[in-house]
Amino acid sequence: MYTVGLTGGIGSGKSAAAACFTELGIDVVDADWAARVVVQPGQPALAQIAAHFGAGILLESGELDRAQLRAIVFENTAEREWLEQLLHPLIREEIVRALEASRSAYGILESPLLIESGQFKLVDRICVVDLPEALQVERASGRDRSDPEQIRKIMGAQLSRSERLVRADDVLDNAGDLASLKAQVESLHQKYLRMAEESI
Ligand SMILES: CC(C)(COP(=O)(O)OP(=O)(O)OC[C@H]1O[C@@H](n2cnc3c(N)ncnc32)[C@H](O)[C@@H]1O)[C@@H](O)C(=O)NCCC(=O)NCCS
Numbered sequence: 001m002y003t004v005g006l007t008g009g010i011g012s013g014k015s016a017a018a019a020c021f022t023e024l025g026i027d028v029v030d031a032d033w034a035a036r037v038v039v040q041p042g043q044p045a046l047a048q049i050a051a052h053f054g055a056g057i058l059l060e061s062g063e064l065d066r067a068q069l070r071a072i073v074f075e076n077t078a079e080r081e082w083l084e085q086l087l088h089p090l091i092r093e094e095i096v097r098a099l100e101a102s103r104s105a106y107g108i109l110e111s112p113l114l115i116e117s118g119q120f121k122l123v124d125r126i127c128v129v130d131l132p133e134a135l136q137v138e139r140a141s142g143r144d145r146s147d148p149e150q151i152r153k154i155m156g157a158q159l160s161r162s163e164r165l166v167r168a169d170d171v172l173d174n175a176g177d178l179a180s181l182k183a184q185v186e187s188l189h190q191k192y193l194r195m196a197e198e199s200i
């Protein structure tokens with residue numbers, strides 16, 4: 001299936017853009033969702049995380065304490081890289097399965113780390129949701145009510161705005177309001193329908 005990768009840094013508006021594509025009837029596979037599936041209770045990766053970080057990384061319910069792990073891995077590059085080498089291959093498998101089940105005219109893979117993790121190899125085209133970094137921090141910290149300092153650290157583990165834009169085939173400018181984002185998605189949707197048709 002013709003697949004578009006939708007990427008952008010934390011708080012850029014990927015989920016907002018993905019919701020517009022969903023409204024247009026396009027199936028969206030979300031890498032953050034896949035990242036949660038692979039660490040559900042009972043999954044081998046969760047046991048490996050508990051063995052590495054200690055049982056204190058689990059909540060009483062047996063689920064992963066995501067806030068605690070987030071605080072650890074964005075303070076410590078080696079720990080983040082350990083987590084990524086464990087999870088990225090599993091996340092990729094989950095994504096491939098979900099993309100294979102997609103049935104719309106074309107598919108979308110929404111991923112914050114599309115380029116960094118090599119997931120771009122699964123897509124035909126890269127669409128970047130772009131906005132100034134200061135606005136990214138403001139929106140991401142507003143949504144999660146998290147500390148802007150932690151958001152900046154997470155951004156430090158991702159490509160910079162300019163590095164990401166170099167890889168873009170299409171750009172959604174999300175510095176404006178949601179109506180402007182929606183209008184841009186509608187126009188790209190027409191283009192993607194044509195491209196998907198031509199690729200058959
Ligand atoms: C550290 C974890 C437990 C924090 O969980 P939490 O629920 O607080 O955040 P969530 O998973 O929703 O991620 C929020 C945002 O953080 C950013 N982010 C997450 N992981 C990473 C990473 N390894 N590198 C850079 N940015 C990341 C993304 O922009 C993401 O959208 C979680 O992010 C995780 O397991 N990360 C490693 C797996 C991964 O790389 N996931 C990204 C999708 S491929």
Ligand SMILES: Nc1ncnc2c1ncn2[C@@H]1O[C@H](COP(=O)(O)OP(=O)(O)OP(=O)(O)O)[C@@H](O)[C@H]1O
Pocket residue numbers: 008009010011012013014015016017032112139140142143174175176177178179181
């Ligand atoms: N154009 C916009 N105007 C105002 N607020 C917006 C706009 N686009 C997105 N937002 C808000 O900004 C926040 C971040 O957007 P969103 O959750 O879509 O980003 P994301 O790229 O999916 O982030 P993450 O990588 O953390 O999952 C949300 O609270 C969202 O409602």
